[in-house]
Amino acid sequence: MNKLPTMMNAMTAYFSAAMIQSATLCAKRLISSLPDPHHISRNKILLAYGGGKDSSYMVAWVRYIQGLLWLEKGATFQLRICTNRHAGMNDQVMANIARVYRALAIEGDDTVECLVIDGLLIRPFQRHLPFPATVRQQNRTDVLMNGHRFRADARSTFCNACNLSMVNAFGLAAYYDGGVDVIITGDSPQEQTAYLAWARHLARLFAAPQVAKDQGFSGFLQTLDGVSERYFSHIYGEGDVTPAHRITWQLPRDPLFFNIYQDTAYEAGAHWALLSDFMGFQFDELMFSFSESDCGNPTLMAHLRGLRAETLLQRSYDEGVSEYARFALGLMRQKDFPPSLIAAMTARYQDTAAIARQRQHAEQFAQDAFGLTTGQLICMIYSPFTAGGNQLEHYLQQQHIPLSASAIRALLRDDAASDPLLCRELETLSGLTLPQLRQCWRSPAVNTLLEPRSPDPLSRILRYDPHKAVIPVRHGTLQDSISEVISGR
Incomplete structure (x- = not known):
């Protein structure tokens, strides 16, 4: 001492x-x-x-x-x-x-x-x-599997x-x-x-056993262990929950x-x-990004919003990113961030040139942190393999992917089916293995709070997440304004 x-x-x-x-x-x-x-x-x-x-x-x-x-x-x-x-x-x-x-x-x-x-x-x-x-690979798989179930909702994809x-x-x-x-x-x-x-x-959502309130911190952890087990059973399937997805209590x-x-x-x-x-604390350009925590994922959340606008909604990348920046800067103000930090984040997305720089940073970070390509992020936005492939044809057509929808359906709905070449092509597109693609195929897409209420606990997690808002957005294909949920941190 x-x-x-x-x-x-x-x-x-x-x-x-x-x-x-x-x-x-x-x-x-x-x-x-x-x-x-x-x-x-x-x-x-x-x-x-x-x-x-x-x-x-x-x-x-x-x-x-x-x-x-x-x-x-x-x-x-x-x-x-x-x-x-x-x-x-x-x-x-x-x-x-x-x-x-x-x-x-x-x-x-x-x-x-x-x-x-x-x-x-x-x-x-x-x-x-x-x-x-091994941990990086687990984090990557969690992002992909959550993203495909939640249709690339930012909080659900990266935070759950x-x-x-x-x-x-x-x-x-x-x-x-x-x-x-x-x-x-x-x-x-x-x-x-x-x-x-x-x-x-x-x-309650996941019907996990609740421990008596007087059980203290151990009881709190035990309750969330039951939640975690059931949550990841919904994501990965019954029997495929790993020790890394349990909670020590x-x-x-x-x-x-x-x-x-x-x-x-x-x-x-x-x-x-x-x-x-x-203390010599330094604000890194990637790690300081809208959030209290040092984490680059909010940069990817903004990037996903831009990609979603550019692809699924047929608008511009800048419009989507600007929507996210307005939302996230509002969260910073609600959390009483210092004006200097809010100004720094505002400048980071202030115009087309600044957004283009951030896009490059986000693409590189997605590759460095998670090994994800831009194409795999776009695939996650469409979630074409979830819910029996109800967005599959739309994805293939809009992204000009020369694959047969009927061949993909035959491969994913039949556990005994085999097509090694198609498997490799789908893994390159999505980042998911064949068993993971089949799990998505068997799983329903998560409803947002704008859709009819669902008994699915994953949908209800999204509904009760406080870090979200409903905003009007322009839909380029429909040539109309629609309401969407935006979330992040």
Whole structure:
């Protein structure tokens, strides 16, 4: 801990008197909340760290509290920081995390444990830790299978599987090496209530067993394990749910929750100097994209909207991207993003030249992160193999694909059928294997909230997602304006 006093002095220069007082009170509250307040060092605290601006500030805040206790009492709690990675996070996220850890004097401090979770793999943090090819492939398949079921709806395509993976990362981190005593959260009480309501709502949708409310965090995880199992059974088929799609819930001990929401503000503008000057946080052009999290997927969400307008709706790519930008910038304003960040995102999509640059970035990112071609994204937009191929002829005709619809139908509806050449052509077009194409064929397309209510739980997830809106769009083929659902982050 010999670097800690120097780090604390340097960090204090970025804190106002009110922030220091708030941190001091937070430290006292935390001690009284610990399972063993008389032996602080026996308590292990878990903090999730996504690598974005808000979570970087949260790491700094908790580290400052840890330092306050050590300077005052000569002892402090054990801190476990975990980062759940997925294919949508590029190397710059790891670079930011490394800079934050270095600024906070974490390296070599035996009271801090920094972990990286890649799927089911847990390893100590390293700046250049390779991302497993198996996890990238799983993320790619999740995007494709969700995208074909949800007709490339942005949130459903990229976020449904990712959100459940994030929950599992919490379970894995709380289970690892004997477990933890406390989980620190920065969510508001309203957000925590919404999470619990979300879990119970999903459990009802998927007829998952609900655990008694007094079962704590383990019970919450167990409920969502049932949800995850049933959700992915709908996506991949009964019996094809992998361990990576389950949620760890049998913990060594049930951790308590400690909320620091009341102690500090999270708006990036309120602590910009601490983020950029002290911790060296840098906003990457791809990873900063409309969202609180450092993730390139919102760039692909905008790209999909542009491709959808250009192909399915026979309009222009720019029109579709501009629709998404207006929607996503509205979300940023609702979430009180600093005006400078909103201005940066506005400039990124401000005109035809800017949109063209973003299109190039998105195409390259789709290939680098998920191994997806533009043609495979367009195929996902049409979802031509879902629901018995009810969009198949439209897709083949509009995209000028010289394949026989009747031959495709014969191959996909009959599990015993075989046509190796056609299989290869369909896999090149879609990115999906023959078994995955047949699963799509057997599965209904997901209805949107504009269509008649459906008992299908996947449709009801989309209906109740808060990050969406209904907007009027111009349909080039119909030469008319229609209403559509737009979602994203």
